Amino acid sequence: MSGSDLYKQAGVNIDAGNQAVALMKPAVRATFTANVLADVGSFGGLYALTNLPAEPVLVASTDGVGTKVKLAAQLGQWRGIGHDIVNHCVNDILVQNARPLFFLDYIASSKLDPQQVAEVVIGVAEACQAAGCALLGGETAEMPGVYVEGAFDLAGTVVGLVNRAELLPVPDAMQPGDRLVGLPSSGPHTNGYSLIRRVIEGRDLAMPIEGELTLGEALLQPHRCYRAEVDRLQTAGVPLRGMAHITGGGFIDNLPRILPDGLAAQVETGSWELPPLFAQLVGWSGVGHEEAYRVWNMGVGMVLVIPEAALDEVLDTLPEAMVIGRLAPRAAGGAGVELV
């Protein structure tokens, strides 16, 4: 343990903890900005708030990566799962227009392997650095009898900042005719893995599925972070009215969360090419059309609501953006999402 408590390792035996800390320390340090008061010996991580907006609002989210950890453990791919947890959390506060300040992670297992812990934390640190947020702390716990042998869990918490006047979504500003713009996902991200693990049981994870990617590789592609894309749109002056992060519950559950009662999202599911992985998962699982859009992101990880007049600007700024639908009036008691 270092006195400065770079990273607590309370639950791990001391030797394993020291090994893991030595391996991951440079990556964690690389995430530190001038706001991190790292040289103060501390029990908690310290983050100095500077350049605050007029009405600062902290936005915080805790999440896990679900049973994708099982697949990662099975394939011995640890680093990507670190990207997953950070990017998932960062996107969750990004949709409220917050930018991340710092992140903390929690890793637990029945028995921790220092190399594996370090790989996960290095992945967490890499994603934090890419998202412009400090990895302020974390906890690793060795809990025999709680976790299945060889399995581990990973959770994280992000804290971000936004000016109250700039909070998103703005349901009152949304109008019929507003366009829905999708940003491509990199795969199922971190959702629907309990079903995925069931449908791939007994299948060859080395089979080619998408371009150069095998099934196993495609399923472990890290959750994509959309901070850079949203930054570019806002720098270009695009007036975003709302963003929905397509996670557990898919289009069906996540889009209505940002809409006013009187509007529904008409999603034209034929307007983008379904990535082969999702086509295969739908085929293997036999889930119905609507159900598929509830379980998986189907190739779209983030949906933006923009005024129609801003569409050209969005497509110029983000060539990969896909126009996937529009807002339309919703009758009382009607569904918030229509797949058309």
Added chain:
Amino acid sequence: MSGSDLYKQAGVNIDAGNQAVALMKPAVRATFTANVLADVGSFGGLYALTNLPAEPVLVASTDGVGTKVKLAAQLGQWRGIGHDIVNHCVNDILVQNARPLFFLDYIASSKLDPQQVAEVVIGVAEACQAAGCALLGGETAEMPGVYVEGAFDLAGTVVGLVNRAELLPVPDAMQPGDRLVGLPSSGPHTNGYSLIRRVIEGRDLAMPIEGELTLGEALLQPHRCYRAEVDRLQTAGVPLRGMAHITGGGFIDNLPRILPDGLAAQVETGSWELPPLFAQLVGWSGVGHEEAYRVWNMGVGMVLVIPEAALDEVLDTLPEAMVIGRLAPRAAGGAGVELV
């Protein structure tokens, strides 16, 4: 799922999630202050920062409750473990003189029972309310194949605030002769439970151990929160020079974290009465004298460093406070803690 996302239940099946949310919602709501922007439909929890000090510093800590969860699950006592996680985290930032703003929790299991989840979260909410912090969000995850059947894990993150000029500890202000004042713990809190579970194996948890408490009850006493005590001392004008939260690593590892290189903490282990539970645990386990003060808090959950001149004021303000030692010069390379 509620649209306002009071509490995410992404990993739980929808019915169980709805049941749990309905049960815990009033307790969670009761923690909300005017700073919580709860009525904004949101993916993350929103906390408006107001009344900021001159140089605001956020202090954050993530922690788990370790294998105490096994004992809680075994005895079917869920609520106290919720108190444990909050109080542990709040104390961890209190020692830096931060006061908690908000808390987020993470609960995972192979299969979640809505009643049990609600009990844990109600415990979390009760402790948050007592500590003056909002339960801003959380995540519950059902992860078959990751957790042992019947076991669950609980982690949490607290975010607090302090003015930079008031950060503790202040090692430069510490002097030989400064007094160490201990505040009583309520039991082992959340540390040393892997060893505890080993030494109580086969013993009768219903045996009386401390006053009215059985062994099982004494072991599940929730981690005590020291916020109220520290508030009272500071209101009385006591100049605290540092505080050490006695958690994993006990006196031996935690006291040196707040001391300057030139000073050691002389802890007079005979100066307070060892609670019967700890005497029994030491006897059963056969751990050595120093080792016991590394594994357990031995009846002292928080240690304050104060100038000798403030001692009467401290004892007047907190009659339960125990004078347990003093600071003394430390030779180069000497140990940070001496048990005398």
